C-alpha cells in the first residue's frame with residue numbers, strides 16, 4: 001500500500017506531509033486571517049458546482065500539482081488545467097510501458113485517451129497519482145478496480161463524442177452501399193469504373209445496431225431519418241427511438257439486418273462477439289461496421305467472409321492493436337493479418353477517428369478537465385466511473401476555520417465509528433459517505449479547526465487500518 005507521501009507531492013524524495021501542511025499554511029494564507037484575504041472565489045466557468053461566494057479548497061499549492069496529458073488532449077482541457085496553476089505536460093502520442101512508468105511516478109494527475117494502457121503494473125509505480133482523466137468514452141484501458149483499491153479516482157466523458165461516432169457510421173453505411181471507397185481509390189489511380197452492380201440505396205434497408213447506448217440510439221434516429229428500418233440488440237431492455245424495435249437475440253438481429261453495426265463496450269462477453277458463426281448467420285451480401293473496440297470482431301474470420309463474398313463490405317475504425325501515434329505502422333508487425341485486410345475490396349479502414357471531431361474533442365476537454373479540477377481541489381467524485389459519487393455543498397467564505405476531510409477507505413464494518421471519534425472533537429457540519437464494491441468514500445466538512453490540529457487529524461485517519469487514502473483540504 002502507498003505511504004502517506006502518496007497524497008502530497010514529494011520533493012527530493014522526502015515524505016511530503018510536513019511540507020504540504022506548512023506550505024498550505026503560508027502565514028499570509030493562515031486560517032486565522034480574514035477569509036476574504038485568504039480565499040478567493042473559484043472561477044465559475046471552470047467550477048460549475050461551486051457558487052460565487054464559495055471558498056477554494058486546496059490540498060497543496062496548485063503549482064505543485066503535476067499533470068501529464070497524453071494522446072493529444074484538446075487545448076480546451078489543457079487551458080482549464082493550466083488556469084488552475086497546475087504544471088501541465090502534454091504529449092501528442094501515448095507512451096510505451098517503460099516510459100509511461102518513468103513519467104507516471106511523478107504526477108498527481110494523468111489524462112489519457114483510448115490508447116494508453118493504465119494496467120495494475122503501471123499504476124503500482126504511480127505513487128503520487130490521485131486521479132485519472134479518460135478524455136474519451138471507453139475506460140477499458142484502465143484497471144478500474146486496481147485504481148479504486150488504491151484510492152485513484154477515474155473520470156471519463158460519457159457521451160460528448162457519441163454524435164460524432166453516429167455521424168461517421170451514417171457516412172460509412174452509404175459509402176459501403178455505393179462502393180464509394182473503391183470507386184474513389186480507382187479514380188485516384190486513374191481508372192474510370194462506372195458501375196451499378198451491387199450498389200444500393202439505403203432507403204428501406206434494415207440497420208441492426210448491437211449495443212443501444214449513447215452511440216447506438218443516436219445512430220438509430222439518424223438512420224430512420226434516411227428511411228432505414230432499425231432493429232437493435234442490447235443486454236438491457238430499452239425503449240426504441242421512433243419506430244426502431246429491440247430484438248431478443250444477437251442471432252435474430254444478424255439474420256434480419258442488411259447492415260450490422262457494433263456499439264458495445266469492451267468486456268469479457270463482447271470479445272470476439274462477431275466471429276465465424278455470427279458471420280455465417282448474417283444475410284448474404286450484408287455489411288459489417290465496427291467502431292466499438294478492436295477485440296469485438298474476430299478479424300481473421302471477417303477476412304475469410306469477405307474473401308468468400310458472404311459479407312459485401314465492412315468498415316473498421318478500431319483494431320486489437322493500434323499504433324501509439326500517427327505515422328506509418330499499420331502493418332503485420334502490429335497485427336499479423338494486416339496485409340490481408342488491406343487487400344480486401346469494399347473495406348473502409350479508418351484510424352480510430354469515430355470521436356475525432358473538433359466539437360467532440362473540445363467538449364470532452366472541458367468536461368474531463370473540470371471533473372479533474374473539482375476532484376483535486378474539492379474532492380468531488382460526481383460522474384466518477386470507479387468510486388461512489390460523493391459531493392457536499394461548498395464551503396463558503398463565511399466559514400473560515402473549516403476543513404474538508406476526504407477519507408477513502410476499505411468498505412468494512414466499524415470504520416465510520418472510528419472516523420467520527422477522530423472528527424468528534426470538532427463540529428461535523430456535514431458529512432456524506434457512500435460505497436461501491438470494496439471501496440467507500442467519506443467526505444466531511446468540520447469547523448473550529450486550528451491550523452496546528454490538521455497534521456494530527458490527518459495522521460490519526462492515516463493510522464486507521466481501513467485507510468486507502470486521506471486528503472485534508474482547507
Ligand SMILES: NC(=O)C1=CN([C@@H]2O[C@H](COP(=O)(O)OP(=O)(O)OC[C@H]3O[C@@H](n4cnc5c(N)ncnc54)[C@H](O)[C@@H]3O)[C@@H](O)[C@H]2O)C=CC1
Pocket residue numbers: 137138158159161162165210211212213214215216233234235236263264265266267269270291292293317318352353354355356
Ligand atoms: N471509435 C471511436 O472513436 C469510439 C468508440 N467508442 C466505443 O463505443 C462503445 C459504446 O459507446 P456508447 O454507446 O457511448 O456506450 P454506452 O455505454 O452508452 O452503450 C453501450 C451499450 O452496449 C450494451 N451492451 C453491453 N454489453 C452488451 C452485450 N454483450 N450485448 C449487447 N449489448 C451490450 C449496454 O447495455 C449499452 O446499452 C464504447 O464503450 C467505446 O468502446 C465510443 C466512442 C468513440
Ligand SMILES: O=C(O)C(=O)COP(=O)(O)O
Pocket residue numbers: 113114115135136137138139161352353354355356
Ligand atoms: O471515446 C472512446 O471510447 C473512443 O474510442 C475514442 O477514443 P479516442 O479519444 O479517439 O482515443
